[in-house]
Amino acid sequence: MANGRTPKDSLATEKLLRAAETLFAQHGIEKASLRDITALAGVNVASVNYHFGSKDVLVEAVFASLAERVNDARSRALDELCASARERGDVASVEEIVQVFLHPYLAPNEQTHGELLAQFLLLNRMSPSPITTKIMEQHFDPMARKFISALGDALPGTTLKTLYWRYNFMATTVFMSVTDKARDSRVARLSGGIADPANRKELEAELIAYVAAAMRGPAPVAKQRPQRQRQT
Incomplete structure (x- = not known):
């Protein structure tokens, strides 16, 4: 093979990623x-160094693979939502757009990998x-810009600058919320x-x-500095 990798190498790499x-x-x-990962993958511990170099690089490879799968599906879901709304002569609502954004993190069949993606983020x-x-x-x-565009259609009076801020706040809120699931969850305790x-x-x-x-x-309303009165 041109890159020096064999089909056996590719299979081992895929097994390590999935494990x-x-x-x-x-x-x-x-x-x-690494011992648990290689045991589940059915390969020896040295395979991680051979295929990835270190656990950190393996973590990054899993992040890339998961991000591509989840965000491709989420982008398609947003496209379908917006297309369906256009067919009705309407635009997708804010709630519908937010629900699509949340889906990978909370849907029962996606939840485990969605929570992992939030950990990576x-x-x-x-x-x-x-x-x-x-x-x-x-x-x-690219996915973020698609969501910001859809939110702009749903909120025509909101400036693009504000939409970027609020998308960022939404993403941060979601990541923090979906990863707070341990037995010592703060909101549950409070x-x-x-x-x-x-x-x-x-x-x-x-x-x-x-x-x-x-x-x-x-x-937000910009605060104006009070004008200083001139002394007479």
Whole structure:
């Protein structure tokens, strides 16, 4: 093969990616050991260094693979939503757009990988690398612009600048909320358990209502400095 890789190499790489994704989702990125990953993949520990070089590079490869799959599906869902609205002579509502954005993180059949993707995104926020920045630019920025455009159609009185700010606030709120699911969840503790992010349907409903209300909020008003009175 031109790149020196054999079909056997490609199969081992794919096995490692799938095993790592499964264990990262089950145990978290930090707690999943290379020994566990290689055992699940059915390869030896040295395979990680051979195919990826390190666990950090494997993490980045899983992030890229997951981001591409999830965001391609999410972009198609947004396109279908907007096309359906146009056929009715309408535009997609803010709530519908937010629901599409949330879907990978909270849908029962997508939830595990969606939560893992949110972990990757938070990790990138705290400790970005050139590779994760490239993944964001390639797989998240085009999707973000599509959502901002759809939100602009739903909120024609909102400036583009404000839409960018509010999209960023929406994304951050969602990432923080969907990863707060441990037994020591802060909101569950504060509320005595009546607000529990483990109830994903309730979390989705609250997030949609909260984000939609924020999107529709008034634009900030620039404060004017009081004019100093001239002494006479």
